[in-house]
Amino acid sequence: MLSAPEHGLPGHLVAFVGALRNHGVSVGPGETVDAAEVITALDLLRRAELREGLAAALLRRSGQREAFDTLFDLYFPAAIGAGSGEVEIPRGEGQDGEPGPVDVDALREMLADLLRDGDEEKLRELARAAVDALGRSGATGRGVQGVHRQPGWSAYQALRLLSPETLLAQIMEGLREEGDSDLQDEVRRREIRDRIARFRTLVQDEVRRRTAEQRGRDQVAKTAVPKQAEQVEFLSAYADQLTQLRRTVHPLARRLASRLAVRRKHAKRGQLDMRRTLRRSMSTGGVPMKPAYKARRPGRPELVVLCDVSGSVAGFSHFTLLLVQALREQFSKVRVFAFVEKTDEVTHLFEPGAELSGVMQRVLREADLTAFDGHSDYGHALGTFAEHWGEAITSKTSLLVLGDGRTNYRDPNLTILKRMVGQARHAHWLNPEPRRQWGTGDSAATRYSDVIPMHECRTAAQLADVVEGLLPV
């Protein structure tokens, strides 16, 4: 299905740039021209250099690299078809001269050896050969797959058959020597685990490439390219996407803080201070030559965060709490309350310098959050908060509620929330659900949003915008 592009190499480059744009990498025509210059300056046969050169000309932000790499592999593939690897895949008995089905156990042995040695090139070749062989001939003892029909590439199938994770213990066993310390053991375990993860992505890349040959590049580019971390939706993110996202909290917080500093500087001009202006005019014979302004103190409000930590929104709450924590200097005091069915204070878990990556598990373990069945109950949670910690909200407080407002059809307790909003100086609700789902099913989001301003925060980028708008000047 691969066809030569209509306008040769320039046409191909333009198509590649178009695919990048579709994935949220804004590339202008100027950059495309740069990229074309790059192509003329480099040796096209050296793929690694071409990749880096195009990245230098087209990308402007480090978070865009993953999408770029995937698209680069699709548009500038390292090989066509099965390629010419050196790896011999072990096979069972074949019939009619066809290559036989793959001997999975022997293949796993090969994989274990390569994972132990950690040679990335060899792993890549094995991934390529394994995907090809499994897609064409299937595996022994699992019925004859793929013969006499179109070969089918599947990362899921290949990874399930090879199940590289289960090799970990075996490899560790083979490497263990007398007198190894726990430390050496642990370092080795983590290395092997990293290589296994690497192998998984190699297989996925390979499958994507083969599928693109079969079904057309644009089709694959549309669906299979990873999103930039900031564009990932909180509610549908995988665990490792969330981990990756959490790594961006500190740079994000720093960026927000410096943007805020700029805003403060530009908003410096205050009200005219009559008393000081007149006092100054004494030296110029009563003519006010130089007006004096009232200096504005930056407001540093107290912040009370009330967050839903139940399973569905925990990832969102965690990220937002990390962000609040990283922006701590902007507030005079931060108090954190967690709730599922009931509310409990967890401020002590978020002390400065505390270890925060596993903090949500600690919150769930140590705080008293459930009463009957462990499903979120916003009404009751608001009630317990008002009852025990009602005095936490004063006229100096900014109140921030994090949650999706899904109350499991229980009473949303609007009166309490209304009273809290009335007491606080500012109050905002951040909701990780898309706006169109508010109020559907058991969501009380629309009813809450009548009482308190509610903001949609589906992605980290959106959250950053909202938080920036909320921070005091």
Place this chain on the structure above:
Amino acid sequence: MKATQSPLFGSVDEVTERLERVGYLASTAVATTVYLADRLGKPLLVEGPAGVGKTELAKAVAAATDSGLVRLQCYEGIDEARALYEWNHAKQLLRITAGQGQESWDATRDDVFSEEFLLPRPLLTAIRRDEPTVLLIDEMDKADVEVEGLLLEVLSDYQVSIPEMGTVTAKRRPFALLTSNSTRELSEALKRRCLFLHLDFPDADLERRIVLTRVPELPEALVDSLVRTVRVLRAMELRKVPSVAETLDWGRTLLALGMDTLDDEAVRTTLGVVLKHRSDQVKATAELRLN
């Protein structure tokens, strides 16, 4: 101008080789972008975490090409007078008083706004040099947004306009390199004029070679376990992951303490060299099963 100036490097491999000769081991990404920046005559914007060798790269390029290094260190509040040029007011006043009563106003005016009374700052210096020059604009993100505007003219046309004197155009295009820790987004206008390089931690093999070049006294086996441990630390969720500079520090520390293997005891006592936050140390100790 592109046509008149011969490029500094002939090929990507040559970049790698010449940088290596001055002690900088470049990855493919670094070598390729340096080569392109020189070839296309564009400034190079290097972004990345602290301690991966962004500033070091500029110094290495200068050393490898026998160029002079002109450095503009950015900070909050840096302005035109610190970055481009300034008039030497005191000297101008002296000149005016000295010539009082003997010269016409026109002559004096023309004279005090001449070369003699100009104090060139890094950007103008770099533009006016005849010899090959590497212009390093360090920590661009620390400077205010207005400064980026100043840079645009310098970086795209390699010229500086001085209202009283006219435009100074580069006799020789400097190799410009900007670094940023991305504490804030640089403006699109500036980024568009540059090639972009995200400098990340090197891969295991490269890092091993870097440590061996920088601290050659370390035994190879120790370097190997050192690099592997640092990489494991980087994979953890820490507040500040160790950079290459910290790997080197760690190597030097072990050397100074006379330790030749990286065992539990050695890691436990020297972990403070690589992890600077208390909570990170606690976490790493627990995850590496050191207690």
